[in-house]
Amino acid sequence: MSTIVEHALYIEEQGTVSYTELVTVAGMSEQDVRDLVRYGALEPIDESAPQWRFGAEAVMIVRRASGLRREFDLDTHALSIVLGYAERVDALEAELRSLRARRGR
Amino acid sequence: MKYKDYYEILGVKRDASADDIKNAYRRLARKYHPDVSKEKDAEEKFKEMAEAYETLKDTEKRAAYDQLGRHTQGEEFRPPPDWGQSFGQGAGSFEDIDLADLFAAFGGGGPSARRPDAPRRGHDYEAGVSLTFDQAFNGAEIALQMNGLEWDEQGNGRRVPRTITIRVPRGVTHGEKLRVPGKGGPGYRGGPAGDLYLDIEVADHPLFRIDGRDLYMDLPLAPWEAVLGTEVRVPTPAGEVSLKVPAGTRGGQRLRLGGRGLARGSGTPGNLYAVARIDVPATVDDAQRALYRKLAEGSTFNPRAHLQTENRS
Numbered sequence: 001m002s003t004i005v006e007h008a009l010y011i012e013e014q015g016t017v018s019y020t021e022l023v024t025v026a027g028m029s030e031q032d033v034r035d036l037v038r039y040g041a042l043e044p045i046d047e048s049a050p051q052w053r054f055g056a057e058a059v060m061i062v063r064r065a066s067g068l069r070r071e072f073d074l075d076t077h078a079l080s081i082v083l084g085y086a087e088r089v090d091a092l093e094a095e096l097r098s099l100r101a102r103r104g105r
Numbered sequence: 106m107k108y109k110d111y112y113e114i115l116g117v118k119r120d121a122s123a124d125d126i127k128n129a130y131r132r133l134a135r136k137y138h139p140d141v142s143k144e145k146d147a148e149e150k151f152k153e154m155a156e157a158y159e160t161l162k163d164t165e166k167r168a169a170y171d172q173l174g175r176h177t178q179g180e181e182f183r184p185p186p187d188w189g190q191s192f193g194q195g196a197g198s199f200e201d202i203d204l205a206d207l208f209a210a211f212g213g214g215g216p217s218a219r220r221p222d223a224p225r226r227g228h229d230y231e232a233g234v235s236l237t238f239d240q241a242f243n244g245a246e247i248a249l250q251m252n253g254l255e256w257d258e259q260g261n262g263r264r265v266p267r268t269i270t271i272r273v274p275r276g277v278t279h280g281e282k283l284r285v286p287g288k289g290g291p292g293y294r295g296g297p298a299g300d301l302y303l304d305i306e307v308a309d310h311p312l313f314r315i316d317g318r319d320l321y322m323d324l325p326l327a328p329w330e331a332v333l334g335t336e337v338r339v340p341t342p343a344g345e346v347s348l349k350v351p352a353g354t355r356g357g358q359r360l361r362l363g364g365r366g367l368a369r370g371s372g373t374p375g376n377l378y379a380v381a382r383i384d385v386p387a388t389v390d391d392a393q394r395a396l397y398r399k400l401a402e403g404s405t406f407n408p409r410a411h412l413q414t415e416n417r418s
Contacts (some may be wrong), residue, residue, distance in 0.1 A: 006272070102316060
């Protein structure tokens with residue numbers, strides 16, 4: 001019997017996601033996702049468009065938001081602030097990894 | 106199924122108000138969250154607390170939990186015979202699941218008492234995957250064992266072990282997440298399946314270091330090789346190549362091997378950089394020492410010129 005092989009995809013391969021898809025993936029209410037946009041944690045590609053679309057990285061942002069909400073019981077305003085800090089930590093960790101790679105361990 | 110005393114876990118009385126429960130959880134979450142806690146077993150404790158709070162903060166779930174009766178922590182028990190129907194669950198096979206699975210059925214991805222017939226998307230799953238450097242560089246097929254919660258049409262949940270084979274594309278890096286569409290939990294009543302997310306870890310390689318798509322390696326050179334230039338054989342992930350070291354190469358200088366880094370999809374591969382490290386012999390014999398002395402006497406090179414007082418202003 002042949003084994004079925006599933007293909008793992010880079011997140012960016014998803015292209016763009018619709019607002020509805022994002023709400024589904026987040027497991028949050030539409031209002032919560034709208035609040036995350038309002039507070040700047042999520043940025044639609046074109047905020048003035050009648051139907052919002054987002055870059056694929058938004059999926060990881062709402063998944064993290066959903067986890068933080070569950071774990072810390074945060075409201076959307078607090079969530080958007082924590083997401084901002086988490087993004088900074090990610091950037092700093094990436095820079096640290098990069099410096100370590102360039103300078104040697 | 107083993108009983109967990111959610112009230113005891115959160116350190117509140119059984120008649121605690123919703124505010125008391127919220128405050129107790131918030132205080133404990135701050136103390137035990139694995140990202141901030143230095144307590145022993147913080148992760149395990151935090152999971153228990155989160156599970157307890159997830160149930161007790163929701164009026165409907167709390168009422169259902171209370172109707173399970175009081176048992177001691179860890180005691181084997183079965184829900185009362187009519188418990189499932191009272192809360193919109195199926196007749197209730199409670200084999201192979203735990204208390205958290207039972208309450209996950211209320212809202213979220215499982216069958217819900219609120220809208221029992223509504224299609225629902227399956228849960229997303231998340232799994233950690235450790236790759237070797239070679240697997241990340243070339244791509245790899247990995248076998249992943251899952252123990253997913255699945256629901257039947259009657260609303261009964263059970264844990265189903267399964268193994269799936271996944272093709273990881275080449276060029277993934279440490280800390281990256283990948284998505285396997287439709288390989289999370291199955292949908293309920295015609296809803297789509299959830300997705301599986303993979304958290305990628307790439308083990309350190311003794312020679313190559315990853316920075317995005319670029320790779321870095323140290324290239325030790327003898328002082329005369331750095332001064333005079335040379336051609337050396339260097340390893341790359343795809344095999345050995347010749348590298349021309351130009352005369353006058355300084356320590357820390359990067360020599361580029363174009364396109365020898367990580368390739369991602371159909372995109373342009375990154376580069377491999379060999380970082381020159383000037384090494385010296387630990388010991389020299391008399392003849393070699395004499396040669397170094399002669400070189401020192403004949404050279405006007407001053408590597409510390411920029412440190413001299415008159416040059417610092």
